[in-house]
Amino acid sequence: MSRQVFRNIPPKTSLERLSRPARQRLLPPPLRIVLGLLVLVASGTILLMLPWVGAERPLYWNEALFTATSALSVTGLSIIVPVQDLTIWGQILLLILIQIGGVGFMVIAVIMFRLLGRRVSLMARLALSDSLGLIVPGAILKLTRRVLSTVLAIEGIGAILLWLHWRNDLGDSQAAFYAVFHAVSAFCNAGFDLFTGLPDYPTGIPKDNISLLILGSLIFLGGLGIPVLADLLTWPKERRFSLHTKITLVVIAFLVTAGGLGIVLAESRPTGVLVDESWFRRFLMSFFQSISARTAGFAGIVSFDQLTSASELLLIVLMFIGCAPASMGGGITTGTFAVLMLALWGYARGLPNAQIGGRTIAVGMVRKAAAVLTISLFLVLLSTWLILLTHPEASLDAAFFEVVSAFATCGLTLAFTGELNLFGQMVIILMMFWGRLGALTIIVALAKQQRHQPVVYPEEQILIG
Secondary structure, rough: OOOEEEEEOOOOOOOOOHHHHHHOOOOOOHHHHHHHHHHHHHHHHHHHHOOOOOOOOOOOHHHHHHHHHHHOOOOOOOOOOOOHHHHHHHHHHHHHHHHHHHHHHHHHHHHHHHOOOOOOOOOHHHHHHHOOOOOOOHHHHHHHHHHHHHHHHHHHHHHHHHHHHHHHHHHHHHHHHHHHHHHHHHOOOOOOOOOOOOOOOOOOOOHHHHHHHHHHHHHHHOOHHHHHHHHHHHHHHHHHOHHHHHHHHHHHHHHHHHHHEEEHHHHOOOOOOOOOHHHHHHHHHHHHHHHHHHHOOOOOOOOOHOOOOHHHHHHHHHHHHOOOOOOOOOOOOOHHHHHHHHHHHHHHOOOOOEEEEEEEHHHHHHHHHHHHHHHHHHHHHHHHHHHHHHOOOOHHHHHHHHHHHHHHOOOOOOOHHHHOHHHHHHHHHHHHHHHHOHHHHHHHHOOOOOOOOOEEOOOOOOOOO
């Protein structure tokens, strides 16, 4: 049988006609984002090692690197205790790193360009669009201004509410700083707190009803994503939501409800940690934890490291899925989860494509979702194996939970972060860095620019299933 070869050779594009030095200067947007985050992590590490940052001594390089990566990736895992190991200036620096990591360094860069009166190039706009997770980069500068103003407004309202609630216990000045810090940390889904290490708060953040409601609301809003927040802000005028917003809200409602009810069920048994709580408190703490598990990292349950195995598994699933695309959180994102579920449902119904709401999901989107899931599973399993290999005393559940928490930029831990050796810290740092940028961003940045395939080969079937 003769071999079939189809040739499809297009004319050279304008980019291909550029000289080699010119093409090298055009760094693709994903690579710009990766290099930008690397520069920020390096800068944050150097700043955190300054003498005035450490409370009793300057931070060691690995402590500074771990903290800078965790803050800029808005994760919250930490090998130091911020309230004990950082001065007030170090805590302010940590707050700034969290805000930059949450809003996005590309947004900060564009705002600085505009304040300096400089023109924002097309490549910078494309990089900004990629960093915000947007498909169409139209009106990107207008959206950037709206994003920044919305973020500051939500954080400001949250800070005022927390200050009013905490001022009687902490005093006006301390309550003001703590309110701003935790409002930013909650909305940015960072998970850093200044209560852990204080004698009056042995279990971390305050777990009274009002504190959990305010922090939970900030976490929830931060996890919706920029496109969804934009749709919510324009709904009174437009009276319509995009398909992305509709799917995101449905998936988030399902995950929060399923997670909250699952934790209530698991921890209300005789061996659960919520047995001694009232039913209202059980539901409040469980739903807060369900929201927080989707990359915020605050532990809203007392004795969090004593959760049942059923709750741990449920939290791992919630962390792995994570928040909405273009949000403050990580994970494979609700968009990836929704596309894969729609593709599976379409396949089960015998449909040629995934469909929803009278629309067809592009095949390319399904392939991207499958790539994100495959790469994420491989990295999580590889990192867990490396942790177990280099930490013989570690249990599988603690190591797996820690790795997924880092990958999802969540920050929850089963009291295992402090037990990591230097190699384990480097593994978690890489997972946090990867989780903040996303699988496709790094793969596209590392890969060569896609070239048109001049030869198309015939299809062949292989056995699966």
